[in-house]
Amino acid sequence: MLLVVAALLVTGAILFTLLVRQKDLPAPEPVSPVEHLEERKARIYDGLRDLTFEFRVGKLSEEDYQRTKADLQAELARVQAEIEAVLKKAPAPKVAPPLVPAKPEPAGDLFHCPHCGAAFERPMKFCGECGQPMRGGEA
Amino acid sequence: MENLGALAILLAFALAVYSIAASIVGKLKSRPYLIVSAERAVYAIWFLLTFASALLVHALLTDDFRLAYVAGHSNRDLPVLYKFAAWWGGQEGSLLFWSWILASYAAVVVYTNRRRFRDMMPYVTATLMVTMAFFLLLIGFVVSPFKVLAVGREVVAAPDGRGLNPLLQYWAMALHPPALYLGFVGFVVPYAFAMGSLITRQPGDAWIHTTRRWTLVTWGFQSAGILLGAGWAYAVLGWGGYWGWDPVENASLLPWLTATAFLHSVMMQEKKGMMKVWNMVLVSATFILCIFGTFITRSGLISSVHSFAQSPIGYYFAVFLALLVAGTAWLILDRLDYLKSESQLESVVSRESSFLFNNLILVASCFAVLWGTLFPVISEAFTGEQITVGPPFFNRVNIPIGLFLLFLTGVGPLIAWRRSSLESLRRAFLWPVIGAVATAILLVAFGVRHFYAVMCFSLCTFVAWTIVAEFYKGARAIRSRTGKNWAMAVVELTHRNTRRYGGYVVHMGIVLMFIGFAGAAFNRDVTEEVKIGDSIRLGGYELKIAKLDQGRNPNYSWHHAAVEVYRDGRKLDTLHPERRFYFASEQTTSEVAIRRQLNHDLYLNFAGISEQTQNAVIQVYLFPLVSWIWIGSAVLFFGTILCLIPSKVKLQYARTEVVGVAKRQAPVRQ
């Protein structure tokens, strides 16, 4: 009895570990070469949103707000340029069709708030983030 | 049975070694089959260790006293809960428990990332499995939990076990080790990802984003473990203290300090791509300190009241630690170019610099505690004499550090990222500072002269004010826009950025705990020999001894007192301190009686029987504000959980879209 269980344990563990079939290989998620830059950009947007909010609740002076905003925007431009440079170098990265849609992507373009940069799937009158009017700012 | 358990552990060890080799070779030679096979091994190890643990728990529950471990850590009359807890009650079992947690974490990591990070996952797996192999080496070959008792070649069973130390039979003590282990072991995951991304030079901070939640969860477990230990010491040990700067306590505090520093400095890397080297160092230091803590507790390197018995595993730990430190340091130094900072500090008055100071202070505190803990070893190496430093050293360094940290807790959230002008500072700080000064003046006016206590209370006012103001201002802004009521506005505000507002709640918990700590400056106590009818006076209380009796049951003999508590002539309560002598372990314990209140705890300890007069010796303590430590802990956990709830507003970026990404973003106004 003991021996049977022991034998089962050993063979089971070895077979499970070693028998990897073709179909067991996971299809890796497609990775974009600019993914980290995109993320960086998203973070800057986040920072801008945060900044606007802090300014609105009165934690910042006008001067600080403007300077920091300019800084963030400059950084955004830098990241954007970097993305374009990367994409130019590798114009058509192989993107496998995602097996499972990682995220439900909106069908059309995103709508961006011109004030804080938050993105929304449907057009809105006011930004849900910073509350500024969004009209005329659609990308 | 026990043979199967030992076999499972050996098999798991072999698989761990295989997994290390397979993932590295698979990666270097680009063999996806090998890599997947290495990941399969991780699942197999988890299964094998679950099996081994189940065998051990089964043996504990069924009183199988043939096993040395069961005989040493359980007995027939032990309640079932503690029989189960004996799984982690002793050296061998707790190492098995530790390995099992590690295997579970590893399996979860491998499963959730089976499609992602194909580039660095082999190294992540390998790092996890190196740690795994080390612990399996210990329980497989050095301190096996499945050793049987034998005379000559014959397996024998002991008639009964030696039981669990009665001091440890307390609910918090059953939970304290698992919480601490979950926290200690958990840090291997961020470490493994850090190493993986370092080895493969991943662009960006992917390792930080993926492990953010791990870090927070393990930090929460570490905090829970430490606080449960403190709560146990307070309620069980009979001297009313919750922290004694004992080496073993320090060992659990060290990684907590660096982990806290890491949680803060990570934000700098996320926001601005700064401090990359520093974060690498912190995450490695935390993991290494976790291992180091286990080492201190188990090797007998430093004498401590609650260290495990001395055993040969100390040497194994020392070697493993040395390899870890050397390997990590080499890797970081070799990849310095990859860890270059993307931006720099704009101003000394900014959120960034408040984080820098926070980090500096936390690490300084960690260093001081480490230094104090290792002082006997260091002094022996240099002077040949073992010199220990006691609580005065730790308090002297750590009280100012704690206060400064508290101060930063208030300052940090108010200073803006990048820069803050005087005007902004004035807006943010005017009222909190007035509040703090007013508190200090009031306290001094009412006769409080203890410098640190006054500082602490006024800083607590300051920080609490800033936190409440943050919530108030944010909620007001949401209210004015959406017309929600205050409660809903606060919920909405928190939900939008759970990490941030959850973090504030954690800070609030810390403030409450500091109020409790400061109360210790006003502790009072009196010890008296009493007989029935006597009374003791302390701090406005009059304590009448109503009854003194004694007796015995099969398990222990006891002395018991019934003490009536009067205040202003009114009877409030009756307390029952007791002293027990356990026959099985020949040990006395105090069952203290505590009357917990928000302003102070009345704490009675039956210290013993005077041999000459046969009177009872009763100790009465008055601990102001202690309850706030436990309330603060609860708030801290609530805040940690808030941080773990996903924010309503997520970072939005096109993860799978590559072509045309640039078009999607809003035009940048320059």
Add this chain to the structure above:
Amino acid sequence: MKRHAKFVAVVAVIIGSLVWLALGGINESKTYYKTVAELREMGDRALEKRLRVAGDVEEGSIVRTGREVRFVLRQDDLRLTVIYDGAEPLPDTFRDGAQALADGKMGEDGVFRASKIQAKCASKYEAKPGSEPLRRISRTM
């Protein structure tokens, strides 16, 4: 550059004051860890220093007189009389035969005056490796 200088200055002040506090703390609380035998060797030098002495509590030597507790620490055949009159209650683990640590100062009469006693209970009592398991169990039962 100026920004960095400011930052470095603040850091230096913080580190400096912490080091100062630490040094003070070490001087205030440093305790020499000695066994009974080493204490004997120290002779008169033992009188000025704060000491922590380790040894086993001799069976039957614990005598309580009011708040004062007197006992004998033993190491092999060396003995040291200790008087404890501290405020904290003695730990529950302190009993005949326990390993104890006494913190305090040596009196000129050769009696050690302890202000703090720690008794080694360990999370678990485990015998030293090599001892016979069965005997160890029957002894403690």
